[in-house]
Amino acid sequence: MRSTIVAGNWKMHLDVAAARTLAGAVSAHVRSAALPPQVGVVLCPPAPLLAAVIDEVRDTSIGVGAQNMHAADSGAYTGETSAGMLLSLGCTHVILGHSERRQYFHESDQLVNGKLLQALRQGLRPIVCIGETLEQRETGITQPVLEIQLRESLAGISAEELRGVILAYEPVWAIGTGRTATPEQAQEAHAFIRSVLADMSDSDTAAHMVIQYGGSVKADNAAELFAQPDVDGGLVGGASLDATAFAAIIDAAR
Numbered sequence: 137m138r139s140t141i142v143a144g145n146w147k148m149h150l151d152v153a154a155a156r157t158l159a160g161a162v163s164a165h166v167r168s169a170a171l172p173p174q175v176g177v178v179l180c181p182p183a184p185l186l187a188a189v190i191d192e193v194r195d196t197s198i199g200v201g202a203q204n205m206h207a208a209d210s211g212a213y214t215g216e217t218s219a220g221m222l223l224s225l226g227c228t229h230v231i232l233g234h235s236e237r238r239q240y241f242h243e244s245d246q247l248v249n250g251k252l253l254q255a256l257r258q259g260l261r262p263i264v265c266i267g268e269t270l271e272q273r274e275t276g277i278t279q280p281v282l283e284i285q286l287r288e289s290l291a292g293i294s295a296e297e298l299r300g301v302i303l304a305y306e307p308v309w310a311i312g313t314g315r316t317a318t319p320e321q322a323q324e325a326h327a328f329i330r331s332v333l334a335d336m337s338d339s340d341t342a343a344h345m346v347i348q349y350g351g352s353v354k355a356d357n358a359a360e361l362f363a364q365p366d367v368d369g370g371l372v373g374g375a376s377l378d379a380t381a382f383a384a385i386i387d388a389a390r
């Protein structure tokens with residue numbers, strides 16, 4: 137049985153004190169909720185807040201991920217963070233290729249692929265984001281866009297490694313807009329993604345892979361989205377900054 141993973145992407149919000157408060161509240165919820173083992177929770181705060189969050193979630197099953205990393209082991213890359221640094225802090229996950237990284241920082245599928253290979257080599261569990269823009273959806277090229285992103289971002293990854301990769305389908309038009317994909321639109325895209333993954337590896341590998349939905353997931357739409365057969369939890373932005381809303385989204389994954 138596949139896991140269902142709910143990850144909170146805090147983007148560039150909060151400070152150390154607010155991060156401690158929010159992570160503490162999520163930890164308290166996860167402790168009392170007695171989640172089944174197939175439901176995972178991950179918090180992805182901004183890099184300077186990782187240590188505080190890792191401290192707050194200790195002794196829980198909550199994973200902690202960075203929102204980005206560099207592909208190199210180390211070097212003259214001012215402002216960047218390596219996988220080794222994240223691991224030494226106690227991070228378990230890393231988001232790669234988020235649409236905001238692709239849009240504002242010009243990250244290509246090739247760049248994402250380099251980071252993914254490094255994350256897997258080093259032992260961080262990657263959450264790789266893909267998704268079409270509104271223009272691409274309206275011109276009917278959603279599937280070819282997703283297929284190119286998958287094939288290029290996941291190039292050179294073995295079937296065994298693929299099983300550890302979490303994918304996040306995040307239609308760009310649904311991110312931070314309040315406009316969520318309908319459960320049917322999400323399911324259609326997820327089933328397509330899983331079929332491409334099967335073609336890239338094999339159907340058993342594809343069936344084991346976690347594919348999250350992201351884009352305006354809220355407390356009141358999470359259950360319906362997560363109930364779709366190929367939707368394995370969510371990558372949650374805005375609603376992950378509210379402890380009560382995020383707790384309700386975690387509960388929707390049960």
Ligand code: PGA
Binds near residue numbers: 311353
């Ligand atoms: P949102 O963001 O939930 O605020 O739409 C999702 C994301 O960007 O991962």
